Amino acid sequence: MALIPTFPSFGWTISLLQMLFVIFLAPLLYGWIGVVRAILQNRRPAGLLQPWRNILRLLRKETILPEGHSYLFLFVPPLFFFIMAGASLLIPFLMVSPPLAPVADAVTLVGLFSLARFAMAAAAMDLGTPFGDMGGRREMMVAFLTEPATLMILFTVSLWSGSTAIPSILHSFSLGHSPFHPSLLIAAMAFILVFLGENARLPIDNPSTHLELTMIHEAMLLEYSGPLLALMEWGSMQKLLLYLLLGIDFFAPLGISRGLSPLSLLVGLVALLGKLFVLGAGIALIESIFAKLRIFRIPEFTALAYLLSTLGFLLHFVLEV
Amino acid sequence: MTSLSATPLFFSLSTLLALLVTGLAGAWLLTRRPTFATPIFLLLSLETLALTFSGLRGLLAGSDIRLVLPGGIPDLFIHLRQDPLASFFLLLLGGASTGVLLFSAGYTKDMATKRVAELLSRTTLFLFFTGGVFLADDAYSFMVFWEVMAVASFFLILSGDKTPEVRRAGYLTLLLAHGGSLLILASFALLSIRETPSSIVSLSSFSFEALSQSHLSPKGALLASLLFLLGFGAKAGLLPLHVWLPLAHPAAPTPASALLSGVMLKAAIYGLIRALFELVGLHQLASSFGILLMVTGAFMALFGILHAILQSAPKALLAYSSLENIGIILLGTGLGILYLKTGHPLPGTLALSAALFHALNHAFFKSLLFLGAGTMIHATGETNLNRMGGLLRHMPRSGTLVLLGVLSISGIPPTNGFASEWLLLQATLQARDLSGTIQRSSVLFGAAILVLASALAAMAFLKFFGVGYLGLPRSEGAKAAHECSLLEMLGMGWLALGSLLLGLLPGLVLKEVVKVVSPLTATSLTVPPEAYGWAWLLPLPPAGPSSSPLLLLALVGILTLPVFWLYWGTRRGKMRSAPPWGCGYRELSGRSQASAESFAQPIRHFFPVFFSMKRHLPTPEDPDPVFDLSVEDPHWPLLYRPLFRLFIALAEAAERVRSGRISVYLIYSFTTLIILLSVLRWH
Incomplete structure (x- = not known):
């Protein structure tokens, strides 16, 4: 057993496991949120595996290409999917420092998500259908405040380590000081708002809507079908999981494996699954309590996230240094 | 003289002179042989390429050479100097103008000979005197080069359409440029005042070396730096002296717009950095001036990008986005001054390097985008985004190049815009080393606005690309659009390649930029940036944050491309094609799409203080209802x-x-x- 950590590619194996974890568990998390939502709304849940069934079904289906598409339409779904899958190699969650973590610090990671968003919005505008245009535009309208808010949250949590590298942030949190700082609390609140906005959840966007006029995320996918649609949906599920993992890293890192010993990895994995279990239920609760905001109110919501995150940053200087 | 003739300074000088001679002789030749336009422009682009290499050589060698040439007036010599800062800006000038001149070789094909000759002579005059600005080493020759550059830019603008608006834009440019020059001159005069009355003020005391020996009172130094800021700011589009820029840059012909935005704004940045760090001198600058510069830059970035989102003409959108980028550069410069003055050389050097890096990046991607906007206008015959659309299908190659520029300017990895903004953000994060609430909160403000402006830029450029290149054509002109010529594509390709390389090899670029910054700040990064390998951005000591756009691209590429090729390459032909679903609405047309204004609407509502809006909403009783909205700076x-x-x-x-x-x-x-x-x- 003691030999395993010295095995040079062990870190890479864990990295690969992280990627598989994100790719294959993301639909399950989605399913879990759906199950809790259904229970809270007195419906019979469709089951934990429903998103998986949807994906497999879409993958078997035929792709219908809309006339007049450009190469963006075809290229974006795999790009979006693999940006998310690739990001799972960069974010530490099973181990503190994956071998690829130096490739992207937290700011680069946000940039990567921004690339995914831009690509998706551009693909939605490719055909010139009114709803596609609308979706792409609204996505940017949400993002122009959530993206800076995300960055400000990252800056706040990186103030302890002085570095935006995620492993150093995690490391600085393990160095004794308790994570109950006012600035972190505010940042965590902002993160919840950003999370809901970025992942097209209520009250910003209704993931299960069937009314095109109110859609944001779904409107961008209206022209996709078959495996292409599967890649987009699956990628979005991964994005949700990745955001949760980032949140866990910054605000609830307790239990993450510091070394590479199998026992601590196992403990970390169990802790992580437990946190995701709770957080998934929390999302379902939020979605059951709140109604969708009017589209014109969305900038107010995201502005609140931006102001809170900036306030968190400021509070650190005022109260904690 | 043998040693002198081998120096980069000599080479730059002779290249610039060759450029001038070729341009003027070419313009004369053109009036006789109109077919010579293409070879002349090609020759010019070769000469600017040589200038690029001259700048690069000077930068790589870190050479600092002075040369004194006899001038026209007795006792007045022309001092020239190519130090790393000048080399860097010569590289910028050469790199951007090579692409623009290559583009011009194709672009001028359908133009009347007289106008081609005009454009040719004015462009070369402009390039020569801008090069002179970078090389001048005394106040007198600097002002001569600067003024002629300003006048040349005025004529470049006038070589556009002969309309009253263009004339007005040109006049406003000239007015503000000359006002700025007066301020610069005043500041030079302030610096030349000596405390010792015995020394006679001779003309030689206006060399930059003599001016940098000045001893000013703190108030005098602040005044001098403010005068420099306003003087150079008038040419860089500093708020509130920017009003000429959004009028002038779109009015000029496309290659001229690209040069004005890509190169001339950088000449103003060069002047500011030279004046602040060398003439006034870092020891005389105040940290409060750094804060002022930073806050102004941040405000300017936000103002510029908000107005950019509102523009429906592609060139006007790009012109306003120039304000944003200049704001980012000023923010970095101010941050650098603040850190350096408060005893934090490492983040100071980093901030200043990020500002210069961004200036270089902006020269490449903004020129590329202006050229792209030119091809859009040329291909459709329309000047408004609302009359374009679907261009990517007709212009897939140039459209892809524009897409690259769009990603760069939006600061999306792995492009060069991302690299420089990343560095600047890392510099702002060192604010915890500062003491004092005002200093910290102003840096915090800068960081918050910087990320906001960057996110808004993505929105503005999704509008630019999405409305212009995607969707369905919105006019007959857009339906009949055609791909641009090979030479135009080559010019854009050169700029795109430059952007790409700057983004993928940021470590190498940073290493050279630090060489430029170190003499100005008398410090250097403790660990040279290339110590960790050329593919990495790792400006701070080993535990610090790192980023590698190249590896990131490789990672996403390795994952994405096989799936793309294997799956779609084999199946694409067999996939069924159908009209877009559009939620059951089959009658898709250009008019059923969102217009360019629909992007602006939420921005107008959310940031009303930045705009002066006049709206006329018809009442229900109005027999002839008209909805009217005008938005103004x-x-x-x-x-x-x-x-x-x-x-x-x-x-x-x-x-x-x-x-x-x-x-x-x-x-x-x-x-x-x-x-x-x-x-x-x-x-």
Whole structure:
């Protein structure tokens, strides 16, 4: 057993496991949120595996290409999917420092998500259908405040380590000081708002809507079908999981494996699954309590996230240094 | 002289002269042989390529060479110097103009010979004198080069359409440029004041070396730096002296717009950095000036990008986005000054390097985008995004190049815009080392606005690309669009390649930029950036944050491309094609799409203070309802128009003393003489 950590590619194996974890568990998390939502709304849940069934079904289906598409339409779904899958190699969650973590610090990671968003919005505008245009535009309208808010949250949590590298942030949190700082609390609140906005959840966007006029995320996918649609949906599920993992890293890192010993990895994995279990239920609760905001109110919501995150940053200087 | 002739300075000088001669002779030749336009432009682009390499050589060697040439007036010599800062900006000038000139070789094909000749001579004049600005090493020759550059830019703008708007834009440019020059001159004069009365102010004391020896009081130094900021700011589009820029850059012909935005704004940045760090000198700068510069830059970035989102003409959108980028550069410069003055050389060097890196990046991607906008306008015959659309299908190659520029300017990895903004953000994060609430919160403000502006830029450029290149054509012109010529594509390709390389090899670029910054700040990064390998951005010591756009691209590429090729390459032909679903609405047309204004609407509502809006909403009883909305830069109604009215009123009041009778005028002269004499006596 003691030999395993010295095995040079062990870190890479864990990295690969992280990627598989994100790719294959993301639909399950989605399913879990759906199950809790259904229970809270007195419906019979469709089951934990429903998103998986949807994906497999879409993958078997035929792709219908809309006339007049450009190469963006075809290229974006795999790009979006693999940006998310690739990001799972960069974010530490099973181990503190994956071998690829130096490739992207937290700011680069946000940039990567921004690339995914831009690509998706551009693909939605490719055909010139009114709803596609609308979706792409609204996505940017949400993002122009959530993206800076995300960055400000990252800056706040990186103030302890002085570095935006995620492993150093995690490391600085393990160095004794308790994570109950006012600035972190505010940042965590902002993160919840950003999370809901970025992942097209209520009250910003209704993931299960069937009314095109109110859609944001779904409107961008209206022209996709078959495996292409599967890649987009699956990628979005991964994005949700990745955001949760980032949140866990910054605000609830307790239990993450510091070394590479199998026992601590196992403990970390169990802790992580437990946190995701709770957080998934929390999302379902939020979605059951709140109604969708009017589209014109969305900038107010995201502005609140931006102001809170900036306030968190400021509070650190005022109260904690 | 053998040693001198081998230096980069000599090489740059001869290249610039060759450029001037080729351009002027070419313009003359063109009037006789109109077909020579393409080879002349190709030759010019080769010469600017040589200039690029001359700058690069000077930068790589870190050479610092001075040269004194006899001038026209006795006792007045032309001091020239190519130090790393000048080399860097020569590289920028050469790199951007090579692409633009290559593009011009194809672009001018359908133009009337006279106008091609005009454009040719003015462009080369502009390039020569801008190069001169970078090389000048005394106040006198600097001002000569600077003024001729300003005049050349005025004529470049006028080589566009002969309309009153263009003339007005050109006039405004000239006005503000000359106002700025006066301020620069005043600041030079301030610096030349010596405390020791024995030394006679000779013309040689206006060399930059002599000026940098000045000892000013803190207030004097602040005044000098403010004058420099306003003077150079007038040419860089500093708020509120920016009003000429969004009018002038779109008015010029496409290659000229690209040069004005890509190169001339950088000449102003160069002047500011040279003046602040060398002439006033870091030891005399105040940290409060750094804060001022930073806050102004942040505000300017936000202002610029918000107005950019509102523009429906592609060139106007790009012009406003130039304000954003200049704002980012000024923010970095101010941050650098603040850190350096408070004893934090490492983040200071980083911030300043990020600012210069961004200037280089902006020269490449903004020129690329202006050229792209030119091809859009040329291909469709329309100047408004609302009349374009679907261009990517007709222009897939140039459209892809534009897409690259769009990603770069939006600061999305792995492009160069991302690399420089990343560095700047890392510099702002070192704010915890600062003491003092004002300093910290101003850096915090800068960081918050910087990320906001960057996210808004993505929105503005999704509008640019999405409305222009995606969707369905919105006019007959857009339906009949055609791909641009090979030479135009080559020019854009050169700029795109430059952007790409700057983004993928940021470590190498940073290493050279630090060489430029170190002599200015008298510090260096403790660990040279390339120590960790060329593919990495790792500016701070090993535990610090790192990023590698190249590896990131490789990672996403390795994952994505096989799936793309294997899956879609084999199946694409077999996939069924159908009309877009559009939620059951089959009659898709260009008019059922979102317009360019729909992007602007939420921004207008959310940031009303940045705009001066006039809206007319028809009442229900209105028999002839018209909805009307006009949005304007608030500087016009709040500052400029009242100012103009004031001047006119003053001029009319002054008119009263003019009676037209010679006896009255003689009394005026006599009284003036008496007053002057009495002042002299009293003194």
